[in-house]
Amino acid sequence: MKRFALWAPLAIFALLFAVVASGLFRPADKVVRSAMVGKPLPDFALPAMVPGKPGLTSASFKGGQPRLLNVFASWCVPCIAEAPHLMRLKTMGIPIDAIAIRDTTPAIAGFLRRNGDPYARIGSDTASRVQLALGSSGVPETFVVDGRGIVVKQIIGDIREDNIGEIVQAVREAR
């Protein structure tokens, strides 16, 4: 018993040290993932954002083909960085729809003119309502939605070169 009491403080210190060190080398994952992955898209109907391009409803994701749903904004800097990668996904034949968060028509029109326009439809979410319903916690985010309107994957942050493979694979598996 006495021997145990002698070593206990050192053991506790070693345990605490291990806990703190593991937190230092493997910082906690602070990314908030959507709990909607694996569930059907929430019902929504958003008005058109730019003239000549339709708005977005949840019904348009039930057409039998998987689509990407990109959550973006003209005021979002990483959205500019992911624009060329979205264009590439479009040229690969993957249809992309978008929700523009708290934006205006001229700002989005300017953004599309500068960075390219990979979108089939763009809905205007003026109070982030649909973004919250999707469990998205920022811009940009991209959801892969299968042909029955079920969310199969979420990509948080801007799409990079090395995300393209997993997106294409998720779309192929959702077919």
Next chain:
Amino acid sequence: MSGRSSLALAAGATVAALLFCTAPAPAVAQPVTPPAHYANVQLADPAKEASAKALMETLRCLVCQGQSIADSDADMAADMRALVRERIARGETPASVRDWLVSRYGDYVTYDPPLSGLTWPLWLAPIALLAIGVWIARSSFRRRTR
């Protein structure tokens, strides 16, 4: 002009040029539209506002994460406050608004996590620590009286 002062002048000009170049791009991206009405406006009914406020204090701001949406200035927190107030005004209970958000973001969004397989240590650890404290105190008091 001495070498040093011309160097300082060049450095100053460089800093000014950098400031000038970076000025048009805002450091923090912000939405171009104003926040929803109820983001920063209280509900007319004081009882409903009180229950909305109490709920907001238990919801995590997803962008800043250490703050509740009641405390945060983040745009997303403003959108979430508006959502909470509108739903409470429509007659929803705070519990159902919380459940709706948890079904979107998981338990992480609430500061009042439900007791589950994953969260039981959170609830039981304080009780266990208290029991250990009582045990240590008891044994050390006993030693003193001896």
